[in-house]
Amino acid sequence: MNNALLYYLRSVCLVLLMAGEGHAYAQEKKVQMQQLIPADTAKQHSLKADSTKQAPAADRPGQYEQYIRSSADLEIDGLIVDKTITKIGRDFYEVFQRGWEAPPGARNFTILIEELPSRGNISVVSLSVNEDKLFEQPLQPRYDTIEEVATYMVGVVYEYLMNDQLNKQLEAEDKKAYEVY
Numbered sequence: 001m002n003n004a005l006l007y008y009l010r011s012v013c014l015v016l017l018m019a020g021e022g023h024a025y026a027q028e029k030k031v032q033m034q035q036l037i038p039a040d041t042a043k044q045h046s047l048k049a050d051s052t053k054q055a056p057a058a059d060r061p062g063q064y065e066q067y068i069r070s071s072a073d074l075e076i077d078g079l080i081v082d083k084t085i086t087k088i089g090r091d092f093y094e095v096f097q098r099g100w101e102a103p104p105g106a107r108n109f110t111i112l113i114e115e116l117p118s119r120g121n122i123s124v125v126s127l128s129v130n131e132d133k134l135f136e137q138p139l140q141p142r143y144d145t146i147e148e149v150a151t152y153m154v155g156v157v158y159e160y161l162m163n164d165q166l167n168k169q170l171e172a173e174d175k176k177a178y179e180v181y
Contacts, residue, residue: 077102077106077107077108077109078102078106078109078110078111079110079111080093080096080097080100080110080111080113081110081111081112081113082113083112083113083114083115084113084114084115084125085115085117085123086115086123087141088115088123088125088139088140088141088146089113089115089123089125089139091143091146091147092113092125092139092146092149092150093113095146095147095150095151096113096127096150096153096154099150099151099154100154100157101158102158102161103158103161103162103165105165106161106162106164106165108130109129109130109161109164110129110130111127111128111129111157112127112128112129112131113125113126113127114126114127114128116136118138121140121141122138122139122140122141123138123139123141124136124137124138124139125137125138125139127153127157129157129160129161132160134153134156134157134160135153135156137149
């Protein structure tokens with residue numbers, strides 16, 4: 001019993017010593033690296049790193065808006081989210097996805113295809129773009145009907161995104177300052 005306790009204490013001490021040596025080694029390497037790099041270069045590098053991580057100040061609204069837009073560009077565009085339950089909904093999703101092609105220049109949109117529970121063989125399918133519900137209709141389990149409705153909805157969503165893009169352009173033009181002659 002006494003030998004087991006002694007062995008345990010030796011193990012703990014050894015682990016602590018190794019951890020302390022590793023920390024001391026890391027500190028020593030850090031000091032060596034700081035001595036190798038000139039002070040001016042280290043300050044400039046740290047300033048550049050800090051400036052790239054921070055958002056522009058509020059006193060420069062143009063740069064702030066540009067920062068927000070560029071951060072939004074990093075998001076994934078054009079997702080089609082499938083929240084269907086039955087084969088009817090899955091068939092609708094597959095036909096829609098096969099026929100879907102985003103309009104040129106359309107950005108920051110998500111298409112959500114949901115299926116709501118219903119009685120009998122009928123399934124209620126809804127389609128939303130950016131949380132705007134464009135379509136909700138009960139569908140029968142006939143593939144030709146599902147295919148026809150899904151193909152029609154591809155056109156509706158395409159047109160919706162084109163109109164949305166046009167409206168954004170018109171709003172941006174209204175915000176521009178007019179020249180005074």
